[in-house]
Amino acid sequence: MTTKYSPPPAGTADAEAPAAPPARGPAGLAGLARALVRRRMPVFLVIAALSLAAALFGAGAADDLSSGGYTASGSESARAERILTERFGAGSPNMVLLASDDRPADDAAAAGAGRELTRRIGSLDGVGYATSYWTSGDPALRSEDGRSALILVRLSGDESEATHRAGELSAELTGEQGPFTVTATGRAVINDALERQSAEDLTKAELIGAPLTLIILLVAFGSLVASLLPLLVGVVSVVCTLAVLRLLAGFTDVSLFAMNVTTALGFGLAVDYSLFVVTRYREELERGRDVLEAVTESLRTAGRTVLFSALTVVLSLAALLVFPMMFLRSLAYAGIAVVSLAALTSLVILPPVLAVIGRRIDRLDVFGRWRRKPSAGDAPRGLWHALATGVMRRPVAAGGAVAVLLIALALPFGHARFGLTDDRILPQGAPAQAAAEAIRTGFAGAGTDPVTVVLPDLPRDGREARLTAYLAELSRTEGTVRVDGPLGSWAKGERVAPAGPASAAFADAGGVWLSVVADVGPNSAAGERHTERVRAVAPPAEALVGGEAAALIDTKEALGDRIPYAAAIIALSMLVLLFLFTGSLVVPLQALVLNTLSLTASFGAMVYVFQDGHLKWLVGDFITTGQLEVTVPVLMFCVAFGLSMDYTVFLLSRIREEYLATGDNTRAVVFGIDHTGRLITAAALVVATVLGALATSELSLLKLLGAGLALAVLVDATLVRGILVPAVMKVCGRANWWAPEPLRRLHARIGLRDG
Known part of the structure; x- marks a missing residue:
C-alpha cells in the first residue's frame, strides 16, 4: 500500500x-x-x-553433534579437567557400573569375580582406568546392604569420544556379567x-x-x-x-x-x-x-x-x-x-x-x-x-x-x-537414571563425583613433606570424607591407608593430583560450599580445583x-x-x-x-x-x-x-x-x-x-x-x-x- x-x-x-x-x-x-x-x-x-x-x-547431522558443554571453558575447573586428562589420563570417572549379586560383595567367589571383571574392563580399548571396591578396598564403593559394589571407569578422549565409547561399552558390559547383574550410569553414559x-x-x-x-x-x-x-x-x-x-x-x-x-x-x-x-x-x-x-x-x-x-x-x-x-x-x-x-x-x-x-x-x-x-x-x-x-x-x-x-x-x-544437568534430566526409570538413583540411595558417600585438586607444578624435591601437610589439612575440611593421593588416603587429618600400587597414578614427574570425596552431592548448595572450603585451603604450590561442584561455581x-x-x-x-x-x-x-x-x-x-x-x-x-x-x-x-x-x-x-x-x-x-x-x-x-x-x-x-x-x-x-x-x-x-x-x-x- x-x-x-x-x-x-x-x-x-x-x-x-x-x-x-x-x-x-x-x-x-x-x-x-x-x-x-x-x-x-x-x-x-x-x-x-x-x-x-x-x-x-x-x-547425518545428529551424529556430529555433542552433548554437554554447560560449563565455562577456560575456567579453573575446566583447566583442572584438561590437565587430568592430558597428563594423568585421569579425572572423575565418567562411567560408573553398579554390580549387584544375591551374595555379599565380600564373599570370596564374588570378590574374585569382581576383581576379574574390573581387570577386564580396564584392559578394554578407550578405557583410561578402572577401579572398584574389590581392587581398591574403598568401603564407600560398597552398598550399605553389602550386596552391590561400584566399578569406576574413566573413558579416554574428549567428551564426544567418551560418549560414543560409553554407548558401545554399555551394550557390552551391562546385564548378566558372571554372577553380577550390571547397570551403567555416569556422565558419558548419560550423554x-x-x-x-x-x-x-x-x-x-x-x-x-x-x-x-x-x-x-x-x-x-x-x-x-x-x-x-x-x-x-x-x-x-x-x-x-x-x-x-x-x-x-x-x-x-x-x-x-x-x-x-x-x-x-x-x-x-x-x-x-x-x-x-x-x-x-x-x-x-x-x-x-x-x-x-x-x-x-x-x-x-x-x-x-x-x-x-x-x-x-x-x-x-x-x-x-x-x-x-x-x-x-x-x-x-x-x-x-x-x-x-x-x-x-x-x-x-x-x-x-x-x-x-x-x-x-x-x-x-x-x-x-x-x-x-x-x-x-x-x-x-x-x-x-x-x-x-x-x-x-x-x-x-x-x-x-x-x-x-x-x-x-x-x-x-x-x-x-x-x-x-545430571541423570535426572532423563525420564524416570531410564537405565542410566535408575542406576544413578540406586547409587544415591544405596551408597553412603560413594566417591563417584569427587572434588579433584591438581597441583601441576610440584617438584619431586621436598614433595612428600609439603604434600603431607596439605593432605592432612584438606581431609580436615568440613564435609570431606576422604582424600586420596600419591601418599595414600587421609581422613580427619590422619593417614588411614598407605600408598599402594594404584597411588602411582596420582603423580607424574611434574606434579600430582588429589581426589577429595565429600559426604554431599556435588550438584547442590552444600556441594558448592564444600568446594569453596577446599579452595580456601592454602596449597604448597599452584592448585586447580575441579569436579562437578567446582564447574557449577565457575x-x-x-x-x-x-x-x-x-x-x-x-x-x-x-x-x-x-x-x-x-x-x-x-x-x-x-x-x-x-x-x-x-x-x-x-x-x-x-x-x-x-x-x-x-x-x-x-x-x-x-x-x-x-x-x-x-x-x-x-x-x-x-x-x-x-x-x-x-x-x-x-x-x-x-x-x-x-x-x-x-x-x-x-x-x-x-x-x-x-x-x-x-x-x-x-x-x-x-x-x-x-x-x-x-x-x-x-x-x-x-x-x-x-x-x-x-x-x-x-x-x-x-x-x-x-x-x-x-x-x-x-x-x-x-x-x-x-x-x-x-x-x-x-x-x-x-x-x-x-x-
Missing part, C-alpha cells in the same frame, strides 16, 4: 510532529521479486537441487542416553507440530492453497537447517539440543515470515493489483519487515556469543544461521511460487462462506479493534492491571536455585560476569534498530521494557513448575530436582526476547504507516492493532505450537525450553501486544514519535521504513 505523509495541523509543536519519511531508496526487494518471477523456472530448479543436496548432507532420546523426541515434536501448524494456518487463511505455502517454506528451511548444523559441527562443537531447538525455531519463523508475505500478497490482490504488482509490493513492504525482524532475532541470539559455554555459543551460531535462512527462504521461494499460483491463492477456501473479504481500505473492525478501542479509553487501568499481573507471575523466580561466576555485556548488546542494538525503523527514541525504550515484561510469566513458570514441581501434569511427568539448569534462563531470555521484538517490528510497521498517513496517534495505534492482531496471533500460535511441541520430550531440559518459550510467545502476542502496547502508546500520545532534531535529520537520511 502506498502511504502518504500528512504534515501535522497548524500550530502543532515541531517536536511533536511525525518524522518525515525518508526518501524512497532503490527498490532492491522489488527488483529481486521481479527477477525471481521472470526466472521462476530456473529458480525452482535451483531451489529443488539445493534442498535435495541439503537433505542428503544434513541427514549417550541424551543423544538417543533427543533424536526420538525430535521426530515426535515434528509429527505433532506440523499438523497443528496446518490447522492454525487453515483457520488464519481459510484457503488450503494459501496455508500450504508457509508449510512448504518451513519444510525447506528445516532441511537446510540440518545441513547448516552439520556444517557448523565441522568447525566447532555444536550441542545436540541445537537439533531440537533450532529446527523448531527455523520452522516456526519460516512459517511466520511466509505468513506475513502471503497475507500482504492477498491484500494487494484485493486492492486490484495484478499478480506481478502484488508480488512486487508484497516483497517491498512485508519483505522489508521480514528482513528487519530477522535482524532483531539474530542480534538477540548474538548476545549468547559472549558466554564461554559451548551449549550457549553453539545455539547462538546455529540460531543465527537458521533465522537468517528462514528469512532468506521466505523471500526467495515465495515470489516465484506466488506468481505461478496467481489469483488461485484462495482456491480450496474451506472457510470461504464465513470469511468476509474486506474491500480495499476497509478496516477489519473485529475483536482486536474492539480490544484496542477499549484499552485506549482506559489505558492506565488496563495497562496497569496487566503489568501488575505479569510482575506477580514473575515472583516465583525470586527463589530460583541453579545447578548443572559457570555461575562466568554467567554473572558476562550477563551485563549480553544485556548491553541486546539493549543497544534494539535501540539503534528501532530508531532506524521508527525515527523515535521513545518507542524503542517502550519496546525494551514491554518485551522484558512479556518474559515474566515464563521465568516464574520455570521455577513454579520445573523447580518446585507444581502443575507438572501440564507438560507430562519429569523428575523434580529442586533446581534449574544454570544456562537455561539466559538462553530462554535471548530467544524469547528476539521473538518478542520480531512481533514488535510487525506491529510498529503498520502503526507507523498509518501515523505517517494521518498524524493521528490514537487512530494509528488502533489501526495497527486491528490490522495485525489476527495475523500476529496466528503467527504466535504457529511458533508457540512448534516450540511447545518440545514439551512432549522425555527430557526435562527440552520440556522446560519448549513450555517456557511457548508461554513467552503467547503472553507477548496477547497481553503485551493487545493491551500493554496500546495502553502505553495512548498515554505517551504524540510523544511516542519524539526524537531530538539532529536525530530526526539523521533518520530522514538513513532511516528504514516498511514501504
Whole structure:
C-alpha cells in the first residue's frame, strides 16, 4: 500500500510532529521479486537441487553433534579437567557400573569375580582406568546392604569420544556379567542416553507440530492453497537447517539440543515470515493489483519487515556469543544461521511460487462462506479493534492491571536455585537414571563425583613433606570424607591407608593430583560450599580445583560476569534498530521494557513448575530436582526476547504507516492493532505450537525450553501486544514519535521504513 505523509495541523509543536519519511531508496526487494518471477523456472530448479543436496548432507547431522558443554571453558575447573586428562589420563570417572549379586560383595567367589571383571574392563580399548571396591578396598564403593559394589571407569578422549565409547561399552558390559547383574550410569553414559532420546523426541515434536501448524494456518487463511505455502517454506528451511548444523559441527562443537531447538525455531519463523508475505500478497490482490504488482509490493513492504525482524532475532541470539559455554555459543551460531535462512527462504521461494499460483491463492477456501473479504481500505473492525478501542479509553487501568499481573507471575523466580544437568534430566526409570538413583540411595558417600585438586607444578624435591601437610589439612575440611593421593588416603587429618600400587597414578614427574570425596552431592548448595572450603585451603604450590561442584561455581561466576555485556548488546542494538525503523527514541525504550515484561510469566513458570514441581501434569511427568539448569534462563531470555521484538517490528510497521498517513496517534495505534492482531496471533500460535511441541520430550531440559518459550510467545502476542502496547502508546500520545532534531535529520537520511 502506498502511504502518504500528512504534515501535522497548524500550530502543532515541531517536536511533536511525525518524522518525515525518508526518501524512497532503490527498490532492491522489488527488483529481486521481479527477477525471481521472470526466472521462476530456473529458480525452482535451483531451489529443488539445493534442498535435495541439503537433505542428503544434513541427514547425518545428529551424529556430529555433542552433548554437554554447560560449563565455562577456560575456567579453573575446566583447566583442572584438561590437565587430568592430558597428563594423568585421569579425572572423575565418567562411567560408573553398579554390580549387584544375591551374595555379599565380600564373599570370596564374588570378590574374585569382581576383581576379574574390573581387570577386564580396564584392559578394554578407550578405557583410561578402572577401579572398584574389590581392587581398591574403598568401603564407600560398597552398598550399605553389602550386596552391590561400584566399578569406576574413566573413558579416554574428549567428551564426544567418551560418549560414543560409553554407548558401545554399555551394550557390552551391562546385564548378566558372571554372577553380577550390571547397570551403567555416569556422565558419558548419560550423554549417550541424551543423544538417543533427543533424536526420538525430535521426530515426535515434528509429527505433532506440523499438523497443528496446518490447522492454525487453515483457520488464519481459510484457503488450503494459501496455508500450504508457509508449510512448504518451513519444510525447506528445516532441511537446510540440518545441513547448516552439520556444517557448523565441522568447525566447532555444536550441542545436540541445537537439533531440537533450532529446527523448531527455523520452522516456526519460516512459517511466520511466509505468513506475513502471503497475507500482504492477498491484500494487494484485493486492492486490484495484478499478480506481478502484488508480488512486487508484497516483497517491498512485508519483505522489508521480514528482513528487519530477522535482524532483531539474530542480534538477540548474538548476545549468547559472549558466554564461554559451548551449549550457549553453539545455539547462538546455529540460531543465527537458521533465522537468517528462514528469512532468506521466505523471500526467495515465495515470489516465484506466488506468481505461478496467481489469483488461485484462495482456491480450496474451506472457510470461504464465513470469511468476509474486506474491500480495499476497509478496516477489519473485529475483536482486536474492539480490544484496542477499549484499552485506549482506559489505558492506565488496563495497562496497569496487566503489568501488575505479569510482575506477580514473575515472583516465583525470586527463589530460583541453579545447578548443572545430571541423570535426572532423563525420564524416570531410564537405565542410566535408575542406576544413578540406586547409587544415591544405596551408597553412603560413594566417591563417584569427587572434588579433584591438581597441583601441576610440584617438584619431586621436598614433595612428600609439603604434600603431607596439605593432605592432612584438606581431609580436615568440613564435609570431606576422604582424600586420596600419591601418599595414600587421609581422613580427619590422619593417614588411614598407605600408598599402594594404584597411588602411582596420582603423580607424574611434574606434579600430582588429589581426589577429595565429600559426604554431599556435588550438584547442590552444600556441594558448592564444600568446594569453596577446599579452595580456601592454602596449597604448597599452584592448585586447580575441579569436579562437578567446582564447574557449577565457575559457570555461575562466568554467567554473572558476562550477563551485563549480553544485556548491553541486546539493549543497544534494539535501540539503534528501532530508531532506524521508527525515527523515535521513545518507542524503542517502550519496546525494551514491554518485551522484558512479556518474559515474566515464563521465568516464574520455570521455577513454579520445573523447580518446585507444581502443575507438572501440564507438560507430562519429569523428575523434580529442586533446581534449574544454570544456562537455561539466559538462553530462554535471548530467544524469547528476539521473538518478542520480531512481533514488535510487525506491529510498529503498520502503526507507523498509518501515523505517517494521518498524524493521528490514537487512530494509528488502533489501526495497527486491528490490522495485525489476527495475523500476529496466528503467527504466535504457529511458533508457540512448534516450540511447545518440545514439551512432549522425555527430557526435562527440552520440556522446560519448549513450555517456557511457548508461554513467552503467547503472553507477548496477547497481553503485551493487545493491551500493554496500546495502553502505553495512548498515554505517551504524540510523544511516542519524539526524537531530538539532529536525530530526526539523521533518520530522514538513513532511516528504514516498511514501504
